[in-house]
Amino acid sequence: MIPELVFVAGARPNFMKVAPMLRAAETRRAPFASRLVHTGQHYDSAMSGVFFEELGIPAPDAHLNVGSGPHGAQTARVLESFEAWLIERGERVRGVVVVGDVNSTVACTLAAAKLGIPVAHVEAGLRSFDRAMPEEINRMVTDSIADLLLPSEPAGVENLTREGVAASRIAFVGNTMIDTVAHQLPRARALDVPLSLGLRAHDYVLVTLHRPSNVDDPARLAELVALISRVAERAPVVFPAHPRTRARLDAAGLTRTLSANQRVRLLDPIAYRQNLGLMADAKLVLTDSGGIQEETTWLGVPCLTLRANTERPVTVDRGTNTLVGDDLGLAERLVNDIFAGRYKAGAPVDGWDGKAAERVIQVLTERWG
């Protein structure tokens, strides 16, 4: 019986993190058989299926089909279904690998830990110190019970150490999301995405928004739409909207405002390579995503983050990211600076070298092999 290593993915930002680990586990001939569980937290083709195709992720060995819902209910459904699946697999399961900070991450960690199955958390130790973020709760709970903590940036190691985690539980591996950016960039560029949308390279702004703190309050959302309209006077804006955001824009009557603006392209969620192609040639990116702060840093593209804090401080300290929080005037001034060529260039980050997944598999082989 070959021991099994179970990788968990549930939501859009998970797929690009598991893809390189599954590949590394194959090519490095790890002493495990890989299994992939899709919790079904994201289920639309645009939020899930398309990533499997583009990133070459094999069909999952199990699909838990949990779907959307309030946090407690969604987390509980993953917990219950994943526990049942693990019990069915029995002794074969050597360990579980979870990534990121979504509800599926914490639920699967809890299910495995209660069954006495070791858990490794990839992207461990990130902290925004903002408990109003559901992801912050997920990160804290996951890290407190996972056995092996695999940070993606130096702050992850520092936070865990400060929290009193033994050094033996921590192994810095770098950023598996960046592995996928590095791997996919040539293919993304070959698509000429900006051109296909009638945009000129380095002469448009990419916008993404989906955090509850930005989109769930209609007043805040209206301010952000006003900011987008002002930025669009400077350069065309392309805005692929997350389903949550689209629903909130519709409800607030703001979809009309954006659609009426000839300089704004409001799109449905786009595929991975399309997004990467757009990011790579953007003059700047305006976002509240976690992953995009990292991807723009690696690409050297200016990024303004519409949040007051970040769990990824290396993107600000070394990278091309600036937090603008609630100060939309500051955002506008920085947009002007970026167009005028006055903005930091950023520098490379340790461990963001396209080889993080190989290091994950190496660590797991040493510890669990």
Ligand code: UD1
């Ligand atoms: C989740 C993650 C967040 C991550 C984001 C990326 C948590 C707590 N949050 O937030 O960290 O940055 O994914 O996308 O896990 N919906 C669809 N189709 C789908 C999935 C969702 O239409 O395939 C809609 C549903 O109406 C749902 C809403 O989007 O209610 C929100 O989805 P949900 O998974 O609850 O959280 P996200 O906001 O996507």
